Amino acid sequence: MAVENGDDAIVKADPAAEEAKWVKKDAEEGEDSLLLTQRRVKKDDEDDAAGERDSGEAPMKAVEIHPFENAWTFWFDNHSGKSKQIPWGSSIRSIYTFSSAEEFWGVYNNINHPSKLSIGSDFHCFKEGIEPKWEDPVCANGGKWTLSCSRGKVDHLWLHTLLAMIGEQFDHGDDICGAVVNVRAKAEKISIWTKNGLNEVTQTSIGRQWKEQLDYNDTIGFILHEDAKRQDRYAKSRYQV
Ligand code: MGP
Numbered sequence: 001m002a003v004e005n006g007d008d009a010i011v012k013a014d015p016a017a018e019e020a021k022w023v024k025k026d027a028e029e030g031e032d033s034l035l036l037t038q039r040r041v042k043k044d045d046e047d048d049a050a051g052e053r054d055s056g057e058a059p060m061k062a063v064e065i066h067p068f069e070n071a072w073t074f075w076f077d078n079h080s081g082k083s084k085q086i087p088w089g090s091s092i093r094s095i096y097t098f099s100s101a102e103e104f105w106g107v108y109n110n111i112n113h114p115s116k117l118s119i120g121s122d123f124h125c126f127k128e129g130i131e132p133k134w135e136d137p138v139c140a141n142g143g144k145w146t147l148s149c150s151r152g153k154v155d156h157l158w159l160h161t162l163l164a165m166i167g168e169q170f171d172h173g174d175d176i177c178g179a180v181v182n183v184r185a186k187a188e189k190i191s192i193w194t195k196n197g198l199n200e201v202t203q204t205s206i207g208r209q210w211k212e213q214l215d216y217n218d219t220i221g222f223i224l225h226e227d228a229k230r231q232d233r234y235a236k237s238r239y240q241v
Contacts, residue, residue, distance in 0.1 A: 063102065069168050071099035071128035072178070074107065080120030089133050097128050104166060113155040114181045114188060125162055126178025132193070134225040139177050143197035143224040143238065145207045146189050147216055154181065154188040157214055161190055164213040171209065172202045197224040200239055207241040 074095040095111075098104045114123060124132040130139065149157055158181045164170065165179055177193040192210055196202060203222050211220065221237030228235045 066101040068099050068101070068104075068166050069173075070166070071097055072104075072125050072166055073097040073128050074111075075122075075124035075126065075132050077122040077124075078118065078120050079122070080118060089135075092122075092124075092132065099128075104162075108159075108162075114158050114183055115151050115155050117183045119183055119185050121183040122180055123158075123183075124178060124180040125165070126193070127176075130177050132178060132180060134229060136177075138195055139193060139225060141197055141226075142177060142193055142195045143203070143222055143227075144180075144191040144193045145203075145210060145220050145222050146191040147211075147214075147218070147220045148187040148189050151188060154183075154190070157190055157216070160214050161192065161210070164210065165192070169209070169213060170206055172205050175199070175202050175206065197222070197226070197238065204239055204241055207239065211241065 074097075075092055076095050077089075077092040079091075096107050098107055114121075117123065122132075126132050130136055133139065147157070158179075161179050165173070165176060170176060175194045175196055177195055179190065179192050182189040182191075192206065194203060194206060207220055207222060211217070219240050222239040223235050224238055227238070
């Protein structure tokens, strides 16, 4: 299995990461990188086949794939050090789209988790085709549940939020757009974004089930994006669970 590292070097890949296609660090912008490694991983079937022929090894068994109900996209942004003149959202980048458990772990095991990201980072996981912005038509009438936590707990809570979401553990999972973790100096925040913010039954069900999945006991609030747009930090929670 051949792996391109940068433009030329060839290294052996972690098999779990073999399907991942990496983006390179945007060194010019000076952003910290989400990626542990900045390699572009590529399957090279010809090399595999040649290797097997040369070594006389038995052909590899087909890998069983466990598909998800939805495809999901990771997005990354970092606001620190950026001029306030730059419109919000102009630097959000999609990183990778995955649709199976194997692809998810291949990416997850090769990226920095929230506790290792620099202050100002936002890391999103949204259903494919939905942008993590209030302006996205699917998000426009929605809102978000948010919990706060310490750096020491954020990786665990983020992973279990992802697993609950991509594993479709919510009765109203269709209403979920995605989740984001905000790495901030005050406290880390994790939010689940939903579509129909005015549907209280749906929203409170999602909020309650999220807390159960995480075994999180503090009260969490739901803010409509419309309220956040108009009132910014003064927006009040529409629901609490
Ligand atoms: P934030 O980063 O979600 O909140 O939004 P936080 O972490 O409390 O604030 P920070 O200053 O510590 O980063 C911060 C600000 O970004 C908001 O008040 C908006 O001005 C802008 N913003 C955030 N989001 C999610 C959006 C969005 O989806 N669309 C637009 N246009 N602006 C947004």
